[in-house]
Amino acid sequence: MSGHHVSTAKFLWGVAIALLFLTFLTVAAAWMHFPEPWNVIVKLGIAVVKAFIVAAFFMNLWWDTKFNALLLFMSILFLFIFVGITLLDTLYRTDPIPGF
Amino acid sequence: MNRLFDFMLPPEKSTTAGEVDALFHFITEVSLILLLGITAVMLYFAFKYRRKSEDETTPLITHNNTLEITWSVIPLILVLIVFSWGYQGYLAKTNPPDDAYEIRAVATSWLWQFHYQNGHVSTNELHVPANRPVRIIMSSDDVIHSFYVPDYRVKMDVLPNRYTQVWFEATEPGESVLYCAEYCGTAHSDMLADVIVHTQEDFELWLETGDAIDEDLSPAELGEQLVQRQGCMACHSTDGTVLQGPSFLGAFGRDRELTDGTTVTIDENYIRQSLLEPNTQVAAGFQPIMPSYAASLNDRQIDAIIEYLKTLEE
Amino acid sequence: MATSDSPNIKKLQVRRYPPEENPKKTYLTEERGLWAWMTTVDHKKIGWLYLSSIAFFFFVAGVLALLLRTELLTPSQSFITADTYNQLFTLHGAIMVFFFLVPSVPAALGNFILPLQLGCKDVAFPRVNLLSFYIYVAGAIIVLTAIFTGGVDTGWTFYTPYSSSAAGGNIMMMTFGVFVLGFSSILTGLNFIVTIHRMRSPGLTWNKLPLFLWGLYATSVIQILATPVLAITLLLLTMERLLGIGIFDPAIGGDPVLYQHFFWFYSHPAVYIMIVPGFGIISEIITTFSRKHIFGYWAIALSSLAIAFIGFLVWGHHMFVAGQSSLANMVFSFLTFLVGIPTGIKIFNWVATMYKGSIDLKTPMLYAMSFLFLFMIGGFTGIMLGALSVDIHLHDTYYVVAHFHYVMMGGMVFAFLGGLHYWWPKMTGKMYNEFWAKISLLILFIGFNLTFLPQFVMGSLGMPRRYFNYLEQFQGYHQLSTWGAYLLGVGFVIMAVYLFHSMRNGKQAKANPWGSRSLEWQASSPPPLHNFEHHTPVIIHGSYDYHKPMSEFQLGIPTSHNGHGEEETVTPEPGPAEEADK
Amino acid sequence: MAQPSLSVKKEKPEHHHFVDADQQFEASKMGVWIFLVTEILFFGGLFAAYIVYRAWYPELFIAASDELDVFWGAVNTVVLISSSLTVAMAIRSVQLNQIKGLIINLWITISLAGVFMVIKYFEYAEKIGKGVLPGAHYTYDGVDHEKANIFFSIYYMMTGLHGIHVLVGISLMLWLVWKAKKGHFSSKYYNPVEGTGLYWHLVDIIWIFLFPLLYLID
Secondary structure, eight states: OOTTOOOOHHHHHHHHHHHHHHHHHHHHHHHHOOOHHHHHHHHHHHHHHHHHHIIIIISOTTTSOHHHHHHHHHHHHHHHHHHHHHHHHHTSOOOOOOOO | OOOTTGGGSOOOOBTTHHHHHHHHHHHHHHHHHHHHHHHHHHHHHHHHTBOOSTTOOOOOOOOOHHHHHHHHHHHHHHHHHHHHHHHHHHHHHHSOOTTOEEEEEEEETTEEEEEOTTSOEEESEEEEETTSOEEEEEEESSSOEEEEEGGGTEEEEEOSSSOEEEEEOBOSSEEEEEEEOSOOSTTGGGOOEEEEEEOHHHHHHHHHHOOGGGTTSOHHHHHHHHHHHTTGGGTOOSSSOOOSSOOOTTOTTOEEEBTTSOEEEOOHHHHHHHHHSGGGSOBTTSOSOOOOOTTTOOHHHHHHHHHHHHHOOO | OOOOSHHHHHTSEEEESOOOSSOSSOTTTSSOSHHHHHTOOOHHHHHHHHHHHHHHHHHHHHHHHHHHHHHTTSSSOSSSOHHHHHHHHHHHHHIIIIIIIHHIIIIIIIHHHHHHHHTOSSOSOHHHHHHHHHHHHHHHHHHHHHHHTTOOOSTTTTOTTIIIIIOOSOHHHHHHHHHHHHHHHHHHHHHHHHHHHHOOOTTOOGGGSOHHHHHHHHHHHHHHHHHHHHHHHHHHHHHHHHHOOOSSOGGGTOOHHHHHHHHHHHHHHHHHHHHHHHHHHHHHHHHHHHTSOOTTHHHHHHHHHHHHHHGGGOGGGGOTTTTOOHHHHHHHHHHHHHHHHHHHHHHHHHHHHHTTOOBOOOHHHHHHHHHHHHHHHHHHHHHHHHSHHHHHHHTTBHHHHHHHHIIIIIIIIHHHHHHHHHHHHHHHSEEOOHHHHHHHHHHHHHHHHHHHHHHHHHHHTTOBSSOSSOOGGGHHHHHHHHHHHHHHHHHHHHHHHHHHHHHHHOEEOOSSTTOOOSGGGGSOSSOOTTTTTTOOOBOOSOTTOTTSOGGGOEEEEOSSOOSSSSOOOOOOOSTHHHHHHO | OOSOOSSSOOOOOSSTTSSSHHHHHHHHHHHHHHHHHHHHHHHHHHHHHHHHHHHHOHHHHHHHHTTSOHHHHHHHHHHHHHHHHHHHHHHHHHHTTOHHHHHHHHHHHHHHHHHHHHHHHHHHHHHHHTTOOSGGGOOOOSSOOTTHHHHHHHHHHHHHHHHHHHHHHHHHHHHHHHHHHTTOOOSSOOHHHHHHHHHHHHHHHHHHHHIIIIIOOO
16 A cells, blocks of 8 residues: 655755646746637646645655545636536526516 | 316316327326336236245345346337427427517516507406417516416416517407416415406407496495405415505505604505505515506596495405 | 455354343443433433434424314414414424434434444544534524524425514524534434444444445435535525625525525435435335345335435426426436336345245334335335426425325334334334234324325315415314324324333344344344444445344454454454354 | 455554554545545535536626736735645655654644735725625725626635635644644654645635636736
8 A cells, every 4th residue: 555655855845846837837937828718728727736736745655545536636627617517597597577 | 188187187278288289198107007007017026025934045136137128228218209289389389470469467576467469457457368479478576476367278487587478379259367386475375366368359349448347336436456466465465464564454544654763644645656656665664576557547536446445445 | 454354254153143141340330320321422312312312303393283283173263373373383394304304314223223233443533423413402492493493484394584584583594493403414424434334343244234334425425415415504594684695585686586596405405314314224124024034125225225316306396387497307308217216126135035025014014114105105106296287286385295204204103113123122222012012003194194195185186285274174184183293293202112111121133133143133132332342343244134043143353453452462252253164 | 445454563642442453544644535525526516506507607707807906916826835735745754754843844834824914904904994895895996887786796706705714724723733742743643734724725726726716817
């Protein structure tokens, strides 16, 4: 069992620097003003990469039992289910308009 | 159509009711067959394989793929039939024909007001023509209500921030009950209205003249009828009980303290003001929740209500 | 560290069933006194703490139901006002759902049985378990305070904008109480998942896991994934009333239908929190009293997980006429029907388990058979309500009320009572009076159907729910329903009497009075404080191996390992164990 | 996985109902992970509200996010990422049995969390000062949209709930410092440190999403 994974200090510093670099990148992207769909995709893409780095290397999921990673995956999956199906309602409403 | 479960359904009074009922009967009958069948098998097993001695062992039967696939696939087919049948019926019930006659409904705690195209307004009475699709566009003044007429098999929630609609085509002149089906507070169960179906000609006539019944009544009698039919009784009693609003009993001529601290005498002007702009002078201890009757009562009717209130002495 | 079981098991001392009868030292005789009970971390005692609490709330909410039914004897006001009536049905629903149904099987029976079926000494986090109970108590106190300081009349669903602006009473305190309660439910689920994953006895592989535990596992998963959404919903609702944040309140710019999505995303899966552990109980009872291997073990185990998963996709069927888009209605209706399939599979498998069994119609078995009948009615009427066009007519009528009472009471409560009677000898060490138990069941069965069958009829005839006054045409049905409710009351009183009587004067129970093959019955009745006398048993047989005679049943205890980490020799059991090794 | 091997001699667990220390460590870590699942879905409700309203009123979110200061948001992101690093270092220290390093790293983390809250305080004060309050109390007229109050309700709920989590994290770490000083932790038993660390990283991850969603829309 690799639950007691010990990272080297150098490695932890490397992870943090990568995260700080990505933070810089996302702020820079905000100044670039990408056209609409790309704007969201770039920023959320960077956020996802950052979250992945934190989860994998700070929270040690990379070395941990797969079940804990599965738990994280499940929570995100069910969040998507919740939001996705709710959007099936909120985005597709067709309210009638009174004629008088 | 004599079917086993006819007693469970109200009369079919709209063109789409039959479709709903057919599916209702189908599901109930199939369910009954399955329920009785499975129960019989269970009881038969309980009898046939009853324990005969204490140290019996039983054969090891862990599973049977054929059997399990069968009893997964057959119910799946059945529910898919029910799904598509129900969805078809739903589409028919939610898409009104283009030529549907439009009526606006406004729900308030706890009464219904219906606005017609010529500006006519009726309270707690929905007048519709027979044999013509009617489309009701609804909104609420406060909380969520729901428009439910069992005879037509229609129901739709009435929302405060959006318009929703129902449509139906009544098949014959007559009356049906309209319920509020979404819980909305104290008098939720009194938020009923009558759906009155006229022939096309009678409906045109009603739109022109409104209720003809008031012609030969005395003002006080007319007033009494109006108070009962306009939904006033949901909040105002005539026997002294305090509901959501003050009681009418002995109110006329009395002084009343208002929420802003001032006092007024309940006279003709105050009653008229309270009907037309109800929330400008609210009695102390009550909420400003009464809807306006400016569009639904004419001068003669207001006078009649005033006359009626005068008769309610303690 | 994963090791195959077989080489180790060979090194075991094998002890032959049965264990000690009439033990002197049990969990009930050790750590006595009120203080010891209130601060216990023993899962069995915590199970009892929960059981007594939920029994109290079941009684309270049951009395409320009788008051409601009595008022409904007449079409207009008889002895309570409309506002009181509205408060009573709100409290009946809220207390039954949040204080009885959700914690009943997992927190009361589950707490007691789960470690015993796993062969461990306790759940993974015993102190968290006790904390979870006290969170439940705190939530209960807050809710009771809310009831006595204004009450709540919104219905248990707290729909906005009625709850956020129109309704009076003490809604903020009520929602806060339920919010607190959610954490109790979450902690129980968390504890169970970790316990099932990490603390199974050697040899208890996933494919030997008793089906009750599969049920609890699926339930715990739902509790973990759904309850937080309830928490945030109630938090937002509280903020709505406190600060007017307006996300759900149309007067400030919000959307009330969005609230309904939030609410039902928890509350529909919550239906499965209530019923899925009940399924587990039924699997245990039917195998034990049919003395037969479960038919379709994997079908039943996986269908629990399937129900848990699909249960998350169908919440919108509570909103078919609420104003959600037609697309959403279609998708939700379709997915709703899919839940019916795994549920149907379970029912067929249970009946098939009885085939060629050796069926003993003891009280728990009769409860299980009643469950099957009543739950099928609940299921079929659920199909009816899932059909879009029919639901337009039936939504928010008594048909819905009858449907969910058939599922919740006919299904869940009957399963719970079956489980209670099934494990009663294990929990108390005493037998109850079989005759009175059957009489009580008969009364409950008749009373239940008398109460709720008429509600199907008046519902489809158009009687809306939550009505204080009603049209006279429905009075006959209402009266039948009320008489049925009184009969139910009588049934429960009889049950309370004989159960209490058995605790003091009941016959001493054997360790395994039903001849079950499941692990919890291989501990003594009642079990010792540490379940298997400080040992970690090794599972050799399956929980449903009814094709083997009882005399072959053995419980392994490792010689090299006593559960404390230090080497220590275990004195071999005399006689039978050595024979078994030959 | 779950079955302990029977032949190998094991560390004695901290609590007697576990079979051995390894089982206890894995169990408590899984417990924390399950707790984090509930946290994700708890915040998930707010993300859902955000997405629904964003899909309804995209122009509102672009206009209203101008009121948020990207600079301070970015500074707070840096602060939280640094604190994640120090928590990871704290766990490394205790794994190597360096209790002093553990305590120092915990103190740095607590200070960084404090900095985060102070910056958050000034951001809140600036907004409240100009009438940017949630929902019904919103009086600011700098955002030209009738639903501007809803955006700020979501903003306050998300950042407020996150802030409460930061405060809870601070208290947990103060408790860890206290326990560490009393000699409770060693490379053999440090489950609470590991658990708190996981919690703190999740708080960081949530902020990693809040920052672009609220501050960087345009």
